[in-house]
Structures are given as structure tokens and as C-alpha cells.
Amino acid sequence: MIYEASTIAVVLFFVFVAIVLGLSFYFAAKTKSSSGYFAAGGTIHWAVNGIAFAGDYLSAASFLGICGMIAFKGYDGFLYSIGYLAGWIVALFLVAEPLKRLGKFTFADALDAKFNSKGIQLAAAISTLVVSLFYLIPQMVGAGALVTPLLGFPHWVGVMIVGAIVIFIVATAGMTSTTYVQFIKGGLLIIFSTILTFYIMNNGLSLKPDHDDQTYHEYITLSDDNMQGFTIVGEIDKDEMHFVKAEKDGVFRWFLQEGDIYKEALSITDTESGDRLYNGKPKEDRAFYQVGHLAKIVIDGKEVTETGPLGPMKYLSTIGQSEIVSFPEVKFEDGGNNVKCYIQKTVPGAKVLMPGLKFKIGEGADFWSRLNFISLMLALFLGTASLPHILIRYYTVPSQRAARKSTIVAIAAIGFFYVLTLFMGLGASVNGVLDVESSNMSGPLLAKAFGVGLFAIISAIAFATVLGTVSGLIVASSGAIAHDFIDRYLGKNLTDKAKVRAGKIAAFCVGIVAIVLGIIFKGMNVSFLVGWAFAVAASANLPAILMVLFWKKTTAKGVAWSIIVGAVLALGIILTGPTNCAKFYGMETAIQPLDNPAIISFTAALITLVIVSLVSQKDNATKIDIK
Amino acid sequence: MQHGEAAKLGTDHAQKKKQKLGVWLFWVYTIVYAIFVAIGVTNYEMMGKIVMGSQNLAVVFGFGLIVFAIILGIVYNQICTGYENKLNKEEDKK
Numbered sequence: 001m002i003y004e005a006s007t008i009a010v011v012l013f014f015v016f017v018a019i020v021l022g023l024s025f026y027f028a029a030k031t032k033s034s035s036g037y038f039a040a041g042g043t044i045h046w047a048v049n050g051i052a053f054a055g056d057y058l059s060a061a062s063f064l065g066i067c068g069m070i071a072f073k074g075y076d077g078f079l080y081s082i083g084y085l086a087g088w089i090v091a092l093f094l095v096a097e098p099l100k101r102l103g104k105f106t107f108a109d110a111l112d113a114k115f116n117s118k119g120i121q122l123a124a125a126i127s128t129l130v131v132s133l134f135y136l137i138p139q140m141v142g143a144g145a146l147v148t149p150l151l152g153f154p155h156w157v158g159v160m161i162v163g164a165i166v167i168f169i170v171a172t173a174g175m176t177s178t179t180y181v182q183f184i185k186g187g188l189l190i191i192f193s194t195i196l197t198f199y200i201m202n203n204g205l206s207l208k209p210d211h212d213d214q215t216y217h218e219y220i221t222l223s224d225d226n227m228q229g230f231t232i233v234g235e236i237d238k239d240e241m242h243f244v245k246a247e248k249d250g251v252f253r254w255f256l257q258e259g260d261i262y263k264e265a266l267s268i269t270d271t272e273s274g275d276r277l278y279n280g281k282p283k284e285d286r287a288f289y290q291v292g293h294l295a296k297i298v299i300d301g302k303e304v305t306e307t308g309p310l311g312p313m314k315y316l317s318t319i320g321q322s323e324i325v326s327f328p329e330v331k332f333e334d335g336g337n338n339v340k341c342y343i344q345k346t347v348p349g350a351k352v353l354m355p356g357l358k359f360k361i362g363e364g365a366d367f368w369s370r371l372n373f374i375s376l377m378l379a380l381f382l383g384t385a386s387l388p389h390i391l392i393r394y395y396t397v398p399s400q401r402a403a404r405k406s407t408i409v410a411i412a413a414i415g416f417f418y419v420l421t422l423f424m425g426l427g428a429s430v431n432g433v434l435d436v437e438s439s440n441m442s443g444p445l446l447a448k449a450f451g452v453g454l455f456a457i458i459s460a461i462a463f464a465t466v467l468g469t470v471s472g473l474i475v476a477s478s479g480a481i482a483h484d485f486i487d488r489y490l491g492k493n494l495t496d497k498a499k500v501r502a503g504k505i506a507a508f509c510v511g512i513v514a515i516v517l518g519i520i521f522k523g524m525n526v527s528f529l530v531g532w533a534f535a536v537a538a539s540a541n542l543p544a545i546l547m548v549l550f551w552k553k554t555t556a557k558g559v560a561w562s563i564i565v566g567a568v569l570a571l572g573i574i575l576t577g578p579t580n581c582a583k584f585y586g587m588e589t590a591i592q593p594l595d596n597p598a599i600i601s602f603t604a605a606l607i608t609l610v611i612v613s614l615v616s617q618k619d620n621a622t623k624i625d626i627k
Numbered sequence: 628m629q630h631g632e633a634a635k636l637g638t639d640h641a642q643k644k645k646q647k648l649g650v651w652l653f654w655v656y657t658i659v660y661a662i663f664v665a666i667g668v669t670n671y672e673m674m675g676k677i678v679m680g681s682q683n684l685a686v687v688f689g690f691g692l693i694v695f696a697i698i699l700g701i702v703y704n705q706i707c708t709g710y711e712n713k714l715n716k717e718e719d720k721k
Contacts, residue, residue, distance in 0.1 A: 075685055075686075075689075078689055079689075081689075081693070082663070082689050082692050082693065085692070085693050085696055086656070086660050086692060086696060088696065088700075089652075089653060089656045089657075089660075089696055089699070089700075090653065092649070092700055092703065093649035093650065093652050093653040093656075093703065094649055094650065094653055097642070097645065097646075097649075098646070101639075101642075313680060313681075313682065316682060316686060317680075317681035317682060320681070320682075320683065350675055350683070351675075353675075353683055353685060353686055354671075354674040354675045354683060354685040355667050355671070355674060355685060356671065361667050361668050361671050362671035362672070365668075365671075370668045373664075373667065373668060374664060374668060377660075377664045381657075381660060400639055400642075401707075401708070401711060404703075404704060404707060405704060407700070408700040408701060408703075408704050411696055411697055411700045412697050412700070412701075415693045415694070415696060415697045418693055419690060419693060422686075422689075550650075
């Protein structure tokens with residue numbers, strides 16, 4: 001996609017970043033102890049913590065990833081909203097209060113509270129680091145995607161900016177500033193997403209999605225009788241489709257042949273000489289377009305060209321009866337050039353509003369695709385209650401009652417936002433705003449269609465979202481290194497000051513690793529990546545957390561082995577699955593057919609815990625009884 | 628090395644009752660969520676059936692799961708607060 005920066009967007013962006021940094025300076029002066037650095041001293045009000053939970057949770061994955069996936073894959077993206085929210089049920093009913101009772105700074109404290117085991121301390125610290133890194137990748141990818149249209153910088157610059165700011169925030173103030181940044185940003189994200197949804201409803205649906213300063217491209221259709229000056233110079237067959245290459249005024253374009261007509265496709269060509277052409281022209285010629293429109297609008301059984309303002313339910317039912325044009329990618333080689341074509345494909349609205357466009361569970365489904373879907377839904381359900389940066393937030397409030405209440409505030413705020421994601425995602429898919437190169441920008445680009453001011457605010461909030469979530473993750477990681485590993489596992493018995501210093505050095509190192517990973521994973525849907533983080537978290541952490549809380553025969557060895565088996569299996573399945581095999585190893589057939597590991601890795605971790613605990617019962621003689 | 632919490636917590640005499648209620652409500656929600664996933668993989672076409680006010684089952688069930696989670700959370704909090712107020716007060720009097 002070709003972007004140019006807008007002044008108002010740049011100004012608002014820097015105002016937001018300045019506020020975030022100002023908060024960090026302010027709280028830095030107040031944070032002296034390790035309790036203040038890692039757990040905000042346990043003094044945060046439950047309502048503030050609840051919205052901060054929402055701020056932590058509504059990360060790049062929710063606003064950028066889910067909206068983008070709904071825009072490109074319909075209801076399948078909304079499955080993430082449903083699963084992410086359902087995960088809070090596990091957190092509220094099973095984990096929130098007991099974890100608050102057992103822990104101090106990190107979730108490893110809670111796991112180890114009854115055992116004082118080196119094995120648990122090490123395994124939990126490693127698991128926290130692995131899960132946090134997996135969760136950091138999509139945040140950094142989202143940051144890069146955001147900065148490109150906002151400031152006109154390339155992806156890697158965006159990743160570097162976020163990394164640098166977050167390292168600064170975390171290295172100065174820790175959990176208190178992270179909490180207040182998340183509170184402000186979580187609240188603003190929900191308010192402005194509601195405003196954006198209002199704009200979508202008020203705008204209604206139209207066959208020609210033009211906006212004030214944004215005219216939608218008129219797609220050309222050629223026929224043998226009317227070639228409009230184009231001359232066919234090449235033909236290629238790919239995936240049972242026939243593509244023709246046509247030339248006009250020295251520019252080469254691609255069309256999809258259907259019978260005796262030729263439908264215009266968007267194309268990105270990487271030439272042998274290393275140039276990249278957009279629709280046959282260099283980037284500077286701005287010949288590439290945003291996409292996403294309706295082929296047919298049917299409201300109350302009548303076909304219309306536009307609807308005018310619609311209510312939320314009418315909006316959904318009208319899309320359900322209409323037809324949407326999506327732009328799937330087809331790759332092929334043309335001589336020595338690599339070509340990516342984005343072809344017009346009409347999809348019935350009824351199909352968009354049910355699962356199946358991304359996850360194969362209906363037509364064309366097999367055993368493995370169904371298992372993949374079940375595994376994803378399991379990971380989303382079980383992952384929330386085992387995410388380290390979410391779990392540490394239970395230690396920032398003063399009581400168990402406050403932990404419970406803040407979870408309920410979080411569920412209400414997050415649930416409301418997730419309902420909005422369906423409207424924002426569908427709105428993006430029919431308003432001519434989609435960037436075929438990155439689904440992640442669908443939400444902010446939709447806001448841009450309704451005005452640069454709204455785009456600037458939404459983008460700045462989304463950027464702050466990334467800042468806040470990355471801060472929380474880095475605090476969790478630095479706690480795992482400084483508190484769990486150095487202080488407890490290595491038994492260094494650090495002074496309070498030394499522990500905070502070790503945490504800040506750890507934060508710096510984790511931040512650097514996150515920057516590198518954010519650059520490597522450019523272009524992947526951030527919600528899809530977060531799905532992996534959930535799977536690793538659910539497999540490595542949740543069996544241990546639940547069994548420590550609910551099964552008296554659990555032993556330290558059982559907990560440690562369960563974490564190791566869960567993490568290794570989840571990582572192994574992800575790294576050998578279809579997505580990674582295709583993206584990183586260039587393999588057309590994956591080593592194994594599952595992308596989502598939770599159904600195997602969670603179950604295996606649970607079984608491991610039970611078996612190891614049963615054979616190591618004598619260890620429980622030294623177990624500490626905590627009421 | 629054993630240590631305490633970031634904030635000092637008092638004794639909670641309602642803990643067992645709250646835990647039991649939490650487990651019970653967890654299973655209620657889990658069963659409804661499992662039905663949603665099961666329909667998706669075993670009877671996919673059913674998701675497209677119009678069931679309420681021209682909305683299909685996928686939309687109604689999806690929104691329903693989100694709203695159900697919020698309602699269960701509020702009910703859980705009300706009951707737990709009742710337990711805490713009653714049991715912790717009674718124990719304090721003893």
C-alpha cells in the first residue's frame with residue numbers, strides 16, 4: 001500500500017507519546033521499591049485496574065488484528081473476539097482470587113507458594129519469557145503497520161520507535177505508569193471505537209464507497225469486443241484460474257479471465273532487477289488502490305444502490321442478504337518476475353456472516369482442519385488466564401475482592417469492545433479502505449475514510465495500545481528474570497534496589513529481542529500471531545495453575561514437568577505447522593498439519609502433571625499448607 | 628524462601644464457598660461455549676440459519692456468548708459479595 005503522512009495525524013501522535021512519557025516521568029519519581037516497580041505497590045483501585053486490564057488485553061491483536069481479519073475473512077475473525085472474551089471466564093471463576101492470595105510479584109510466586117522449588121522457579125521464569133516474547137511479536141508487528149500510514153516511515157522504523165519508547169517507559173517507572181497508561185488508553189480506545197461504529201452505521205451501505213477526500217477506484221472490465229486500448233501480451237494459468245497480462249501505453253497490467261470478459265486485478269510485481277511495481281508502475285506513480293466494496297445490496301428483499309443510515313442489527317442483516325467483493329491473493333511467476341495478484345471475488349454476505357472463510361470447518365473441511373479449529377478455540381478459552389502480563393495485574397490491587405471486581409469491569413469493557421469489532425471489521429470490508437498488503441490497518445484506514453482527525457486519534461490510541469501492552473509484557477519478562485530467576489532460582493537474595501536495577505536491565509534486553517522479532521514477522525495478521533501466544537500460555541501455564549489451586553496431590557516436580565512439556569510441545573507444533581513451514585522454510589507441504597497446538601499440548605501437559613505428581617507424592621511431605 | 632504478598636490480605640472465611648460457586652459457573656459457561664464450537668465442526672450449515680430478527684445463529688450465538696459472560700460475571704460478584712459480607716462479619720464477631 002502507498003501511504004503519505006498527514007500533519008494533524010503526526011501532531012496528535014506526538015501529543016499522545018508526550019503524554020505517555022510525561023506519565024512515566026511522573027511515576028518514576030514515586031517508584032523506589034521492587035513492590036512499586038513490579039506490582040504498583042498493590043495500591044491500584046479496582047475500577048482503574050479493570051479498565052487497565054482492558055487496556056492490556058485490547059492490544060494490537062484486538063483492534064488491529066481482529067478488525068483486519070473480520071474485514072478480510074468475515075465471521076472467522078469474530079471467533080477471536082468470542083474466544084478472547086470467553087477466556088476471562090476462566091480468569092474470573094477459577095484464577096483471579098486464589099492467585100491474588102498466593103502471589104507477590106509474578107505468577108511463578110503463586111505456583112511456587114506451596115513448594116519453594118527451584119524446578120518451578122526456573123520452569124515458570126522460562127515459560128513467562130517464552131509466552132511474553134510470543135505476545136510481543138504481534139505487538140511490534142502492529143506498531144510497524146501503524147507507523148507506516150501515520151508517519152510515512154517504513155515498517156522497521158515503526159518497530160524501532162515502539163521498542164525505544166517502551167524500553168524507556170519500563171526502565172523508568174514500571175507497573176504504576178504501565179497501569180495508568182493502560183487505563184487512559186483502554187478507556188479512549190473503547191470511546192473512539194464506539195464513535196467509529198456510529199460513523200459506520202450513519203454512513204450505511206453503498207455500491208460506490210466514495211468518501212469526502214477519497215474516491216473509490218472504478219474497476220475496469222474488458223471484453224474481446226472492447227479492449228479499451230489494451231493488448232494481451234501474455235497468459236498464465238494458476239489454481240484453475242486464467243490470468244492475462246495486457247499492455248497499454250507501455251504499462252503492463254494483469255486481468256482475470258472469466259469466459260469472454262477480463263476483470264481488472266491489482267498486482268505487485270517484484271522484477272528480476274529488484275524493482276517493485278504496483279499495477280505495472282513505480283510506487284511514486286501512486287497507481288495502487290484501496291479495496292473492498294459491495295457487488296449487490298439487498299435490503300428487505302429489494303435491491304438498492306445505497307441504504308442511508310442503518311441501525312446495528314439492520315446493518316448486519318443487510319450485509320447478510322447482499323454480496324461483498326473481496327480481493328484474495330494469488331501468486332505466480334511471470335518470466336523471472338514474481339507477481340502477486342489481488343483478484344475480485346464476489347462472496348455472498350450470508351457466507352461472510354458465518355464461520356468458514358478462513359477456518360475450513362464446512363465445505364472442503366477434513367479431520368485436521370476441524371481439529372485445528374477446535375484447538376484454536378480451546379487456546380483462546382484457556383489462554384487468557386495464563387498470560388503473565390495479565391496475571392501480574394492481580395498483584396496491583398489491594399484485596400481479593402478488588403481482584404474479582406476489577407476482572408468484572410474488564411469483562412464488561414472488553415465484551416462491549418468485542419461486539420464493536422464485528423461492525424468495524426465489516427465496515428472496513430465494504431467501505432473501500434482495505435490495504436491488500438496488510439489486514440492489520442483495516443480499522444485505522446476505515447477511520448481515515450471518515451476524516452483525518454478521527455484517523456489520527458484512533459491511530460494514536462492504537463499506537464498507545466501497543467506501547468501499553470508491550471510495557472506490560474516487558475515488566476512481566478523483567479520480573480521473570482530479575483525476581484524469579486536471579487533472586488529466587490539463583491538465590492542471589494538481591495536488595496530491593498538491586499532487584500529493580502536487574503529488572504530494568506532485563507527490560508532493555510527483552511526490548512531489543514522484541515524489536516528484532518517484530519521486524520522479522522512483518523505482514524502477518526497480528527491476531528493470528530496472538531493465537532499462538534495464547535496456545536503456548538494455555539499449554540505451559542494453565543495446567544500448572546489450575547492443578548496447584550484445585551488438586552491437593554500436585555507436587556513441585558509435576559508442576560515443573562508440566563510447564564516444560566506444555567511449552568516444548570506447543571512450540572514444536574507451531575514451528576512445524578503449515579504457516580511456519582510455508583513462511584520460513586519455503587515448504588509447500590507442512591511437517592505436520594496443525595497450526596494451533598493447544599488441544600495436544602495442553603492435554604499432554606495436564607497428563608504429565610498428573611502422572612509425575614502421582615509418582616512423586618513423597619515430595620509433598622515438605623509442602624507448605626496455605627489456607 | 629517464602630514471602631508474603633504485595634498487599635497484606637486479611638483472612639477470607641467465604642473463600643471455600645466462592646471457589647465452589649466459581650467452579651460451578653465455570654462449567655455452565657464452558658458447556659455453552661463447547662456447544663458453540665461443536666455446532667461449528669459438526670453441523671456447520673446450522674450456523675447460517677436465520678434464528679432471531681433476521682440474524683443467523685452464528686451472530687446470535689456469538690453475541691450471546693459475550694453477553695452471557697458479562698451477566699455471569701455480575702451474578703458471581705453479587706453472590707460472592709453477599710458471602711463475604713455475611714461470613715466474614717460472623718467470624719469477626721466470634
